[in-house]
Amino acid sequence: MSRSVFVIAEAGVNHNGSLERALTMVDAGAAAGADAVKFQSFDAGQLVTRRAAKAAYQIENTGEDGGQLAMLRALELDADGHRALADRCAERGVRFMSTAFDMDSLEMLSSFDMPAVKIPSGDITWGPMLLKAARLGRPLIVSTGMATMEEIAEALGVIAFALTREGEPSDRAVLAAALETQAGRDAVRERVTLLHCTTQYPTPLEAVNLRAMSTMADRFGVRVGYSDHTRSLAVPVAAVARGAVIIEKHFTLDRSLPGPDHAASLEPDELAAMIVMIRETEAALGSAEKGPTAEEMGNRLAARRSLVAAGPIAAGERLSLDRLTAKRPADGLSPMEAWGLVGRPASADFAVDEAVVP
Helix, strand or coil: CCCCCEEEEEEEEECCCCCCHHHHHHHHHHHCCCEEEEEECCCCCCCCCCCCCCHHHHHHHCCCCCEEEHHHHCCCCCCHHHHHHHHHHHHHHHHHEEEEEEEHHHHHHHCCCCCCEEHHHHHCCCCHHHHHCCCCCEEEEEECCCCHHHHHHHHHHHHHHHHHHCCCCHHHHHHHHHHCCHHHHHHHHHEEEEEECCCCCCCCHHHCCHHHHHHHHHHHCCCEEEEEECCCHHHHHHHCCCCCCEEEEECCCCCCCCCCCHHHHHHHHHHHHHHHHHHHHHHHHCCCCCCCCCCHHHHHHHHHEEECCCCCCCCCCCHHHHHEEECCCCCCHHHHHHHHHHCCCCCCCCCCCCCCCC
């Protein structure tokens, strides 16, 4: 993954189960300038039980009550579909990604050339999945929606254990110990990016809390990013300004389509506008060093002032502040020297606006 902000256009399940729509979404994400287009991979029967009810936002966005199982069955893509999407991504010059929501899907995705393995917010407490994902040997993106700091620490403990030890952990205490070792912390810092996220679709601005990115970075010493569920273009840009190295944003071909995630997604032209704003912000962040640029140095002569005579000054006259003033250009003494000249005799006659020298 590059040092620049990595923008993931999250297609998710907004294809509504249609491979053709999913392929068109790859085209749209690539045209918008995304670094990757990401989908979601799952066997609904391994993801939810028959008793799993829809979340409130899913009911609102799909327009019907009922269980998650039937909804998710209609959104599955098979292995051949994934291969077709990966091939289309390669053709369009954008990276293919997908999030696995079950062990078999994670195994299937391990054969794809993905830049990172994504752990969704809902699975941050699924220890065995974290362990398996960490041992695939790829960068990990861990989304933290709904999570407490303690849950994030425990998830990172699983990853630290997976990367530094063999076998399976015996209990939760072992996970904490793994993260406390220097080797464990170093492995996590090298491999993991935490995404701040609010699991609310769409997320109201007052629930975004971008400052939490800094809290996670300070606590765990890892790279941070932001997974956005607002309808805003500005929030992901603000996240970049606060240090996000990954931005993940849901998009759809048409926000009016039925489905659980369309309402919290950008349409392609909005996605493209957001990415332009991110790239501009990234360029503007520049260096943390404060100092004049080369171009600024060239402007000093014209923009700054130097000490000049406020009125005629005779040679030998004692200088005072009221006999001096500061005007452009900066071709003489700095105005900061004015106090040091007070009481000294003028070295020569000076006409009005003539540069005064000691």
